[in-house]
Amino acid sequence: MSFQVIIKPSDRVFEVEDGSTVLDAAIDAGINLPYGCRNGTCGACKGQVLAGEVSYGEYFDSALSEDEKKVGKALFCCAQPLTDLVIECREVEGEGIPPRILTVRVEKLEKLSHDVMGMTLKLPSNERMQFMAGQYIEFLLNDGRRRAFSLANAPHDDRFIELHMRLVASGQFTQYVFNEMQEKTILRIEGPFGTFFLREESTRPVILVAGGTGFAPVKGIVEHALRQGLKRPMTLYWGARTLEDLYMDELPRQWAAENRLFRYIPVLSAPEPEDGWLGRTGLVHEAVLEDYPDMSAYQVYCCGAPQMVDVAHRDFQRHGLPKGEFFSDAFTFANPVAKIPA
Structure with missing residues (x-):
């Protein structure tokens, strides 16, 4: 048995086999819905069920509250159709790459x-x-x-x-x-x-926020942007506890030295006395806000521990960041899929 799903406002249609999730079926169909963890933790795949019914496996209350469920919100990484569906959600620009x-x-x-x-x-x-x-x-x-x-x-x-x-x-x-x-x-x-990739159609200046090994996908994004010929200002804030935790610190310093549109700002939350650290200290997202109190003109890519990503998202929006200009990848524990935390 399969169920038909119609996406609004695009009116794209795909089929979901019984027992599969809406997101997995969309990925198989080459439709690029937004998502991050794929395990009900981050909430990036949240959308609206306009018609039809879904059932759920396990998910985190922080990603979908009971009040949200009552008004038809759904996590498409966990939602399995019980009927044909009409859903409303944002689709990511460009065609998806089938895994x-x-x-x-x-x-x-x-x-x-x-x-x-x-x-x-x-x-x-x-x-x-x-x-x-x-x-x-x-x-x-x-x-x-x-x-x-x-x-x-x-x-x-x-x-x-x-x-x-x-x-x-x-x-x-x-x-x-x-x-x-x-x-x-x-x-x-x-x-x-994943949908954590650079939106190349935008002309907004880019702020990259990495916590710990959240530097990994950011590294790929920066290297791709430099390869393409970086035309938008791009600033990387990399947060870590101590100097040793900035495990490839020389690489972003090299990017900054060789590209006038790229800036690198490392931030340590607990530097050791022997680090002799003279740079920025504190929480990495607070360093961003110190430099950009008005974020209305920017686009943000944030990767790291869920707490950091959630707080950054909340505080950046309070400082004017438009709702659709925050892209994230939260590293989480879960079963059967686990992102290893930064």
């Missing part, structure tokens, strides 16, 4: 800091994975679980896949990566996923 399952080999493992591992994956010689800078892939584990990580490289550099993984004390997969995994290990991935 594919690929076999990859671990080409390189390199510690970027005490708790961040750089992983380079090699696809088969006759394969390439099409993606947009800032998207993510999911590892398909043998026990049926999935683990998702953002792509840190840009699409023009697609011979390999670059990932940045933070070691998580309770994270079974990252513990395996840090302590047991060997180069040449064979893994399966699926991707690309």
Whole structure:
């Protein structure tokens, strides 16, 4: 059995098989609905059900409240149709890239800091994975679980896949990566996923906000923008606890030195005395607001821990950021899909 879904206002139509979610079916149909975590945590896929009924699996109350459900709001990453649907939601500019399952080999493992591992994956010689800078892939584990990580490289550099993984004390997969995994290990991935990519049709100046390993997708976005010939002012704020946590600090400094339209502002929340830190301190989103008290003319891309992303979104809108100019990717824990937190 399948159900028909009509999207308003575009009137695009797609089918959802029984047991599938609205978002998964849209992705399979090449329709680019906004989303982030795909597990009911971030709320990026929230839209309106105008007609029809849906059921839900597990999701977080912070992403969809009971009051929102009563007025027809839905999380399309969790919503399964019980009838044909008419929904209203924003569609992302451009055609979606259908995800594919690929076999990859671990080409390189390199510690970027005490708790961040750089992983380079090699696809088969006759394969390439099409993606947009800032998207993510999911590892398909043998026990049926999935683990998702953002792509840190840009699409023009697609011979390999670059990932940045933070070691998580309770994270079974990252513990395996840090302590047991060997180069040449064979893994399966699926991707690309996500709508965290640069809206190239816009002319607004760009503010990038990264927390910890939230730098990974931002790196891909910046490298893509530079490759295309950066024409919009772009400022990166990278927040971390200590100097050591800015694990590739020399790279954005190089971008800033070589490109007059690019600025880099690192922000440490808890610098060590031995860091000798003379730069900005405090919360990274507050540093943005100190520099941009009026955000009405800007476009923001924010990636990191859910708390940081949520607070930044709220406070930036209070300072004039238009509703449709905030794009985010929140790193979350969840089952069966988990984004490893920054």
